[in-house]
Amino acid sequence: MTILVTGGAGFIGSNFVLDWFAQGAGPVINLDKLTYAGNPANLHALKDNPEHVFVHGDICDRELVRSLLERHAPRAIVHFAAESHVDRSIHGPGDFVQTNILGTFTLLEEVRSWLEKQAPSRREDFRFLHVSTDEVFGSLAPHDPPFKESTPFAPNSPYAASKAAADHLVRAYHHTYGLPTLTVNCSNNYGPYQFPEKLIPLMILNAITHKPLPVYGEGGNVRDWLYVQDHCTAIRRVLERGRVGESYNVGGYNQKTNLEVVNAICALLDEARPNRKSPHSMLISFVKDRPGHDRRYAMDATKIAIQLEWTPSESFDSGLRKTVAWYLDNPDWVAHVTSGAYRQWIEKNYAKRGEA
Numbered sequence: 001m002t003i004l005v006t007g008g009a010g011f012i013g014s015n016f017v018l019d020w021f022a023q024g025a026g027p028v029i030n031l032d033k034l035t036y037a038g039n040p041a042n043l044h045a046l047k048d049n050p051e052h053v054f055v056h057g058d059i060c061d062r063e064l065v066r067s068l069l070e071r072h073a074p075r076a077i078v079h080f081a082a083e084s085h086v087d088r089s090i091h092g093p094g095d096f097v098q099t100n101i102l103g104t105f106t107l108l109e110e111v112r113s114w115l116e117k118q119a120p121s122r123r124e125d126f127r128f129l130h131v132s133t134d135e136v137f138g139s140l141a142p143h144d145p146p147f148k149e150s151t152p153f154a155p156n157s158p159y160a161a162s163k164a165a166a167d168h169l170v171r172a173y174h175h176t177y178g179l180p181t182l183t184v185n186c187s188n189n190y191g192p193y194q195f196p197e198k199l200i201p202l203m204i205l206n207a208i209t210h211k212p213l214p215v216y217g218e219g220g221n222v223r224d225w226l227y228v229q230d231h232c233t234a235i236r237r238v239l240e241r242g243r244v245g246e247s248y249n250v251g252g253y254n255q256k257t258n259l260e261v262v263n264a265i266c267a268l269l270d271e272a273r274p275n276r277k278s279p280h281s282m283l284i285s286f287v288k289d290r291p292g293h294d295r296r297y298a299m300d301a302t303k304i305a306i307q308l309e310w311t312p313s314e315s316f317d318s319g320l321r322k323t324v325a326w327y328l329d330n331p332d333w334v335a336h337v338t339s340g341a342y343r344q345w346i347e348k349n350y351a352k353r354g355e356a
């Protein structure tokens, strides 16, 4: 009953693997390249668990992927591995094309040829679950209806384009070769273990160290926030009951402007870490906008609610409270991820940005 997880040392992948073991769902082979975003410390709780096998390697390495399939004969692949940060894709799109497109292609090719050699019953039961994003659908105007699974793709950043390409390949491998694929397109995740290049952890960590809170543009862009554990539940549900060849939109029903999110973080920190001189919101600083910044994302998650009876269980208020508490309670994790290379990224992305 082994599954192969890719990118299981990253933010969503590690939450998924930890949840998987908490459910007693079976052995996991965890293939991760440990880029700047991959962190073995996220998996510390599994260090003595013989059912968790960590493999340090690249999804673009065909021989490695082939040998893992042959050796472990997984019943499913849950594919998280990706370059995932839009701002980094603007500074340098090459790694995004390599991992997100060619890496997904490598996995699909190796799975296709491995499955051909398997017995029909194993072929039938196997699943390739691809984790994708709402960003493939482009940007919504303020009053547009949310994205459905049938919304045409219109990716705007190099990151979104690379994920859209991967989604198309997954779809084509089902349509052409009958590969038993499933795709999940989800909205912005937040929660424990998120690398602090993304909005919510960046703002929490800057605020507690009294650094400016760099809001792009005027802070009116809208995202639909999904607590990471709700996403993990949705993935498990799609893996168990999803219809082969289909995609499922997953959203949190929590549309917020970035300024609302940052103000909510500041209010929680005013409670938890009161600053006698001024409220944390005084640190908000409007900086030059992200090029091509998508205005709004919102997911219509009716299909997964009706077909698979999944809805999110966390509200934004409760999820954000848990998230802020987690970052305050884990200073060692924070110290580890904010050293060295992280500082260089902050310098690169923010130093020359100037004011909005």
Ligand code: NAD
Binding pocket: 006, 007, 008, 009, 010, 011, 012, 013, 031, 032, 033, 034, 035, 036, 037, 038, 039, 057, 058, 059, 060, 079, 080, 081, 082, 083, 084, 085, 099, 103, 131, 132, 133, 134, 163, 186, 187, 188, 189, 190, 195
């Ligand atoms: P992350 O950046 O935190 O983690 C990515 C992981 O993939 C890291 O552990 C990294 O080491 C690993 N990785 C990168 N390149 C690799 C390669 N070539 N071979 C093997 N491993 C490699 O990302 P995340 O936020 O956890 O996102 C996981 C997936 O979910 C991604 O596919 C992303 O596109 C998608 N997604 C994320 C969000 C979000 O809000 N974070 C929303 C929608 C979809």
Ligand code: TDX
Binding pocket: 084, 085, 086, 087, 132, 133, 134, 135, 187, 188, 189, 197, 198, 199, 200, 202, 214, 215, 216, 217, 221, 222, 223, 258, 290
């Ligand atoms: O410093 C910042 N200031 C700011 O205003 C950062 C890092 C972000 N922002 C804004 C940009 C976005 O409107 O906050 C919003 C969220 O930004 P990110 O956390 O970078 O996420 P986003 O660009 O929306 O993409 C995320 O959701 C979809 C994930 O990073 C992707 O992996 C996922 O596919």
